[in-house]
Amino acid sequence: MPLRARSLVMAAAVVLAAGTALGAQQVPKAIYTDPPHNTQHPARMEVLHIPSGDVKINGVAYLAAGAGVHPTFVLLHGLPGNEKNLDLAQAVRRAGWNAITFNYRGSWGSPGDFRFAQNLQDADAVLAFLRDPVNSQALGIDTTHLVLAGHSMGGWVTVLTAAHQHGLEGAVLISAADMTAFGGATRAQVVAGMASDMESLAGTSPEQMADEIIAHKADWGFATAYDGLASMPMLVITSNDGLAPSNDALVAAVRKRGNTRIATAHFPTDHSYSDQRIAMESAVIAWLQKLVR
16 A cells, blocks of 8 residues: 555544544545446446426436445435535445435525425435336445435434435434524524525525424424434434534434434534544445445
């Protein structure tokens, strides 16, 4: 191994050992090594147009090399999704998984108006699309091994979706943000919190977004999903962004309901894992490799 690559692996291994309850482990080769080129069945990318509601939302499939079907990782972005974690999608593909990303209705060029309720509907629509025999065959998707993962708001979508999508192999939360957890904030404060980074969202406003969240505080919180997650294998990753307590509470509540298949990892970094990308990706891939052997 070249000196630079060896140094990278050693440094990442130290970070991973220090930062996660998963414990010390080797950084997966998929983080730093391209797989051999498969001439007959090469890795490829496909643009997707996924029916949801009365439109087709935009998606991208990063498809793994090799014949036959592959386990598939569905990755949901946050609000508005400036950090899409596409480096994670690529690493997951190098590890032999397909990785599917998409943009919710009204976000990043997907048609329609942005609504939180539709984020939840879109996640169900994407899973239905991937499970359709025509699509699963064309994309090489093993529908018995589907993992749903989400960052920030995407983590919230993952929590509520995984609670009723019991055909999933597992769920990964990366700094999951309970969108109803605004405590004693006033409507004006919730509106102000929604007002940043609106340029990628269509057909909405901070006021509309705040009112929708406030109206669904009782039925969209993490706590509504606890029972549904009682048997779901999960990886819960947190950082120093202030969201760890709500994620820790979710882990404790789901474990109390009998779930013994929850792994956790914490990294001392920001909400985007800006200086812990390799460590975070290593934790995800190591967990996936144990999940589907």
